[in-house]
Amino acid sequence: MHVLIVEDEKSLHQEVRQFLLQSQYLVDSAFTYAEASEKIFVNSYDFVLLDLGLPGGDGLDLLREARQNERQEASFIILTARGAIDDRVKGLDLGADDYLPKPFSLLELQSRMQAIMRRKFGLKRQELTFGQGFQLDATGRTLRYQDQDVTLTKKEFDLLHYLLLHKNRVLTRLQLGEHLWGNVLEDDSDSNYIDVHIKNIRKKLAQFAPTHFLETVRGIGYRMTE
Amino acid sequence: MHVLIVEDEKSLHQEVRQFLLQSQYLVDSAFTYAEASEKIFVNSYDFVLLDLGLPGGDGLDLLREARQNERQEASFIILTARGAIDDRVKGLDLGADDYLPKPFSLLELQSRMQAIMRRKFGLKRQELTFGQGFQLDATGRTLRYQDQDVTLTKKEFDLLHYLLLHKNRVLTRLQLGEHLWGNVLEDDSDSNYIDVHIKNIRKKLAQFAPTHFLETVRGIGYRMTE
DNA sequence: CTTCCACAATCAGAACGTGCATAGGGCAAT
DNA sequence: ATTGCCCTATGCACGTTCTGATTGTGGAAG
Numbered sequence: 001m002h003v004l005i006v007e008d009e010k011s012l013h014q015e016v017r018q019f020l021l022q023s024q025y026l027v028d029s030a031f032t033y034a035e036a037s038e039k040i041f042v043n044s045y046d047f048v049l050l051d052l053g054l055p056g057g058d059g060l061d062l063l064r065e066a067r068q069n070e071r072q073e074a075s076f077i078i079l080t081a082r083g084a085i086d087d088r089v090k091g092l093d094l095g096a097d098d099y100l101p102k103p104f105s106l107l108e109l110q111s112r113m114q115a116i117m118r119r120k121f122g123l124k125r126q127e128l129t130f131g132q133g134f135q136l137d138a139t140g141r142t143l144r145y146q147d148q149d150v151t152l153t154k155k156e157f158d159l160l161h162y163l164l165l166h167k168n169r170v171l172t173r174l175q176l177g178e179h180l181w182g183n184v185l186e187d188d189s190d191s192n193y194i195d196v197h198i199k200n201i202r203k204k205l206a207q208f209a210p211t212h213f214l215e216t217v218r219g220i221g222y223r224m225t226e
Numbered sequence: 227m228h229v230l231i232v233e234d235e236k237s238l239h240q241e242v243r244q245f246l247l248q249s250q251y252l253v254d255s256a257f258t259y260a261e262a263s264e265k266i267f268v269n270s271y272d273f274v275l276l277d278l279g280l281p282g283g284d285g286l287d288l289l290r291e292a293r294q295n296e297r298q299e300a301s302f303i304i305l306t307a308r309g310a311i312d313d314r315v316k317g318l319d320l321g322a323d324d325y326l327p328k329p330f331s332l333l334e335l336q337s338r339m340q341a342i343m344r345r346k347f348g349l350k351r352q353e354l355t356f357g358q359g360f361q362l363d364a365t366g367r368t369l370r371y372q373d374q375d376v377t378l379t380k381k382e383f384d385l386l387h388y389l390l391l392h393k394n395r396v397l398t399r400l401q402l403g404e405h406l407w408g409n410v411l412e413d414d415s416d417s418n419y420i421d422v423h424i425k426n427i428r429k430k431l432a433q434f435a436p437t438h439f440l441e442t443v444r445g446i447g448y449r450m451t452e
Numbered sequence: 453c454t455t456c457c458a459c460a461a462t463c464a465g466a467a468c469g470t471g472c473a474t475a476g477g478g479c480a481a482t
Numbered sequence: 483a484t485t486g487c488c489c490t491a492t493g494c495a496c497g498t499t500c501t502g503a504t505t506g507t508g509g510a511a512g
Contacts, residue, residue, distance in 0.1 A: 010327075028337060052500060154239035170367045174245055178333045193489050195471060217367055218470070218497075379498055418460080419500050425461060444459070444508070 001117075002026045003163075004058065006036040007051040007079065012102075016049065019106045021179065026165070033057030042064050045074040047113060050096075052080040063096060075116045078102070114139070128164045130226055131213040134205070136164060145208040155180070156201050159194070163214070163224045172221040198222060228252045228270070228405070229344075232262040232285065233277040233305065242275065245332045250406045259283030267291055271300040273339060276322075278306040293321045301342045305330070322425075354390045356452055357439040360431070362390060372432040381406070382427050385420075389440070389450045398447040424448060 003025045007013040013029065020027045028045070031037035032055035040048065040062065048066070052059040063076055075097040077201060098112050128136045135144045143150040152160065158180050163171060173194050202211045215223045229251045233239040239255065246253045254269065256262035259282030266274065266288065274292070278285035290304055301323040324338050354362045361370045367383060369376040378386065384406055389397060399420050430436045442450045 029334070155488070168363075168366045168368075170365070175333060175336075178331060191490070192471080196473095196489075199472065216471070220367060223366065308478095381499065417501070421460065422462085422500075442460070 001046045002028070002044045003047040003049065004030060004036070004039055005049045006026045006030045006054065006062070007049065007070070008032065008053070008055055009051070009131055016106065016109070019109075023110065031055075033059070033062065036062055036150065037065065040074070045115075048074045048076045049109075050078050052078060077109075077112060077116070128161075130164060130167075130224060131205075131209060131211070133209060136161060145205075148208070150204060150208065152201070152204060155197055156204070159197050160201055163222060167224045167226065170217045170220050170223045194222075227272045228254070229271070229273040230254045230256060230262070230265055230271045230274065230300070231275045232256045232280065232288070233275065234258065234279070234281055235277070236296070242332070245335075257281075259285070259288065261346045263291065266300070267295075273342075274302045275335075276302055276304050278304060286440045289322060303335075303338060305343075354387075356390060356393070356450060357431075357435060357437070359435060360432055362387060371431075374434070376430060376434065378427070378430060381423055382430070385423050386427055389448060393450045393452065396443045396446050402447065420448075 003011055003020055005016055005020070005027060007016070008031050010031075013031070017027050017029060025047075028039060030039050033054045036048075036050075036054070036059075037057075048061060054062075059078070059080075062079075065075070066074065077098045077100055078096045079100050079102060097116050100109060100112060124138070128138065130136070133146045134150075136142075137144075138161060143152055143157070143160070151193050159176065162179055163178065176194055198214070198216075202214060205211045213225050215225055217223050229246055231239055231242055231246075231253060233242070233257075234257050236257075239257070243253050243255060245275050254265060254271070256265050259280045262274075262276075262280070263283075276285050276288060280288075285304070289304075292300065292302070302320045302321070302387055303324045303326055305326050305328060323342050326335060326338065354364070356362070359372045360376075361366075363370075364387060369378055369383070369386070385402065388402065388405055403422055424440070424442075428440060431437045431440070439451050441451055
């Protein structure tokens with residue numbers, strides 16, 4: 001799931017960002033109207049969290065713009081201090097998916113996002129399958145092989161999940177470290193804890209089926225294929 | 227992709243450098259104003275990561291200088307202590323491509339660079355094709371011939387990738403050495419490790435199709451054609 | 453056309469680096 | 483106090499990269 005946060009107030013922005021990163025979203029940031037406009041145009045997001053009081057333009061215009069582009073499938077959630085019913089109505093008219101008045105709790109944000117996802121994808125959960133018979137349920141945090149449960153620890157699950165979200169891309173140890181451990185500015189390249197977790201994951205999965213889908217890319221990192 | 231890091235604070239510099247190297251960028255370094263100015267003038271970069279608080283001069287002057295040189299195509303990303311809004315505005319006015327407040331996450335840096343690249347080249351995924359049926363995916367670090375995987379080692383992949391990025395241009399051993407090994411100006415012409423790698427690449431590719439697209443240019447270096 | 457030389461290609465093996473396996477200690481949750 | 487998870491440390495094995503010697507080749511000069 002790819003999310004764009006459009007919010008100029010730095011501390012709030014950072015807070016939301018951090019939270020979403022921890023929830024396994026891929027997060028992108030925009031602080032101004034221009035930045036947001038460009039990113040929405042260039043990338044494709046699943047969600048756009050949109051603050052209305054932006055420097056450089058009215059957030060609602062962004063929404064309008066985006067809705068005119070039919071290729072755009074992002075769900076917009078409007079964040080604003082203005083409790084103004086007016087904005088709310090306009091926003092929803094223009095096709096916003098939900099509306100969240102500031103201040104809001106991160107948990108509320110999360111539950112609204114999940115609600116939208118349910119709406120969007122039916123009642124279907126976020127399920128990722130791989131390697132003939134494995135099925136990872138991100139919301140229930142379970143992994144199944146055919147009909148048997150596979151128990152993973154938290155870190156193992158997160159690591160596998162993250163790799164799975166980026167199927168067919170090589171992820172470096174640094175990238176993994178940053179996402180899963182938040183090592184923002186640390187260089188523990190001398191540590192091998194990621195390797196150890198990978199090894200443990202492989203060991204657990206190998207009880208059920210060969211694990212060639214979880215590849216080592218020598219000198220770079222790891223990759224899930226298929 | 228060739229990046230110049232301009233940052234006097236050593237540990238941060240090193241960190242970013244390490245990360246970018248691992249992300250397959252070609253990295254060059256400058257610690258002072260003078261050093262940076264010279265390197266920007268002499269070389270051509272795709273990105274310049276520019277710290278503003280430099281010994282020997284104001285970083286913004288560097289940006290201004292560079293922008294006056296129309297042959298200069300580098301994208302500038304400004305790195306500076308959080309909250310200096312003034313600098314930010316000035317930087318963007320002068321034509322910086324993006325702005326990153328310290329401290330920043332390496333992933334954020336990467337995603338911004340990718341965003342800029344998308345803007346610049348309109349690329350989504352870096353896929354390069356060559357020689358009737360070969361397809362190289364830079365993000366997944368895979369090479370395919372029709373539907374079969376071709377496995378290359380790290381150096382082989384990087385070398386091929388680099389040649390491919392400069393299709394139809396002859397690359398000298400010095401250029402290749404400089405970019406792939408960071409041998410800035412060394413006359414180790416007595417070593418033939420590049421030839422060896424070329425040979426190994428040819429050997430692997432030849433299993434699938436003739437390799438006339440990878441040419442030797444006698445006395446100069448190598449070239450990918452088509 | 454032949455000779456000759458500089459440069460490229462090839463090859464084997466040495467040196468190096470990286471990932472894997474394993475074990476154990478610290479720490480948090482219970 | 484006990485359990486289980488996460489991280490660290492270490493040695494090993496293997497794949498990768500580089501070296502140096504040798505063979506092969508294109509092209510300029512005679």
